[in-house]
Amino acid sequence: METEIEIKNNKFNELLELSKKVPVVVDFYADWCMPCKMLKPILEGLAKEYNGKFVLAKVNVDENSEVASQYDIMSIPSVKMIKNKKVVGEFMGAQPESVIKSWLDEKI
Amino acid sequence: MYDLIIIGAGPAGLTAGIYSARHHLKTIILGKILGGTVSEVHKIGNFPTYHEISGKELTEKMVDQVKKLGIKIKNEEVIQISKSKEGFTLKTEKGKYNAKKLILALGKEKRKTNIKGEKEFAGKGVSYCAVCDAQFFKNKEVAVIGGGDSALATALLTSEFAKKVFIIHRGENLKGEPGHVHSVKKNNKIEVIFNSNITEIRGNKKVEKIKLDTGKEIKIDGVFIEAGTIPQNRLTSELGINLEEEHIIVNKKQETNIKGVFAAGDITNNLVKQMITAAAEGAVAAISAYEEISRES
Numbered sequence: 001m002e003t004e005i006e007i008k009n010n011k012f013n014e015l016l017e018l019s020k021k022v023p024v025v026v027d028f029y030a031d032w033c034m035p036c037k038m039l040k041p042i043l044e045g046l047a048k049e050y051n052g053k054f055v056l057a058k059v060n061v062d063e064n065s066e067v068a069s070q071y072d073i074m075s076i077p078s079v080k081m082i083k084n085k086k087v088v089g090e091f092m093g094a095q096p097e098s099v100i101k102s103w104l105d106e107k108i
Numbered sequence: 109m110y111d112l113i114i115i116g117a118g119p120a121g122l123t124a125g126i127y128s129a130r131h132h133l134k135t136i137i138l139g140k141i142l143g144g145t146v147s148e149v150h151k152i153g154n155f156p157t158y159h160e161i162s163g164k165e166l167t168e169k170m171v172d173q174v175k176k177l178g179i180k181i182k183n184e185e186v187i188q189i190s191k192s193k194e195g196f197t198l199k200t201e202k203g204k205y206n207a208k209k210l211i212l213a214l215g216k217e218k219r220k221t222n223i224k225g226e227k228e229f230a231g232k233g234v235s236y237c238a239v240c241d242a243q244f245f246k247n248k249e250v251a252v253i254g255g256g257d258s259a260l261a262t263a264l265l266t267s268e269f270a271k272k273v274f275i276i277h278r279g280e281n282l283k284g285e286p287g288h289v290h291s292v293k294k295n296n297k298i299e300v301i302f303n304s305n306i307t308e309i310r311g312n313k314k315v316e317k318i319k320l321d322t323g324k325e326i327k328i329d330g331v332f333i334e335a336g337t338i339p340q341n342r343l344t345s346e347l348g349i350n351l352e353e354e355h356i357i358v359n360k361k362q363e364t365n366i367k368g369v370f371a372a373g374d375i376t377n378n379l380v381k382q383m384i385t386a387a388a389e390g391a392v393a394a395i396s397a398y399e400e401i402s403r404e405s
Contacts, residue, residue, distance in 0.1 A: 033240040034147040034164045038183065074244045075231040092231035096185060098201050
């Protein structure tokens with residue numbers, strides 16, 4: 001199974017279906033946001049390290065504005081964990097890897 | 109063992125990296141924020157070479173240049189520094205590093221205000237990065253807290269999206285670059301409320317209104333916090349570095365009172381806090397470190 005996917009054209013439904021099987025960590029980002037750029041490699045590294053325990057879904061807010069507004073995104077980077085179609089946890093901003101790891105361990 | 113460890117990856121630390129590479133010092137940069145706080149600035153028009161460039165783009169160019177010179181930049185926060193026989197030992201959350209010399213380019217971070225509701229609504233209308241978040245407030249009404257240059261720049265940027273921007277300023281006059289002050293005064297979307305502080309940010313699931321100490325309440329969708337900065341001097345006490353009003357005291361060579369430790373950029377007690385002066389201080393610090401190493405070997 002892929003550990004990482006990029007959402008295109010607001011195709012979020014498939015992702016919600018996937019969240020019934022495995023926790024999905026959604027990274028709402030934009031290309032012009034520096035903290036997003038810092039967070040990206042950390043999340044990608046953790047997706048590999050956790051090896052299928054969660055799927056990382058990257059959502060470019062410029063290309064998926066409907067999804068971004070559906071999830072009330074007002075600040076990026078914004079990360080949400082979705083299980084069974086529901087948001088079970090979230091954090092904002094480029095956090096250090098250790099903080100994200102404890103968040104993942106608590107929420108998965 | 110590195111010749112030089114630079115703590116901080118903003119313009120001061122990155123420029124120090126460029127100079128240390130060109131002086132063949134074995135160097136690593138450890139930084140929490142790649143590009144430093146200036147990477148979140150919307151437009152920079154006072155750095156030579158570009159009439160106008162975003163902070164993100166300019167600092168990315170600096171980072172590229174450093175990497176091309178063979179200097180590694182690690183996104184690791186230094187937790188502890190101690191003196192060792194040959195220099196210094198640094199601990200990060202991932203490992204240990206040893207170096208003969210240090211450059212502290214620790215910079216500043218945005219100040220939080222402790223206003224009631226600030227924490228609760230972070231990411232739900234409260235923002236610390238206008239470049240990141242301004243576009244989420246299209247046709248909405250927002251407030252900017254602060255009266256300094258960064259508050260003015262934030263108000264100008266958000267006014268490109270929002271239909272109304274209030275600047276809530278505790279003082280009587282706007283402080284900042286005259287160009288920004290002029291643009292704010294001319295901008296009919298921006299209203300400055302002087303002699304006022306926000307006492308509370310209120311809302312249900314997201315920000316809905318702010319309350320001022322004058323008793324006034326304003327309906328609002330977002331609050332951008334630009335209430336100044338705090339020098340990141342946390343690591344200095346372990347080394348016994350002398351400070352002046354929270355900033356590291358340096359001489360013309362960017363030396364601190366501790367031998368082998370240099371400082372550069374917004375963290376120093378130099379008066380001008382600009383990207384160009386931070387870069388210059390980084391260059392001086394790296395050359396001074398090189399000279400000290402040459403004298404000792």
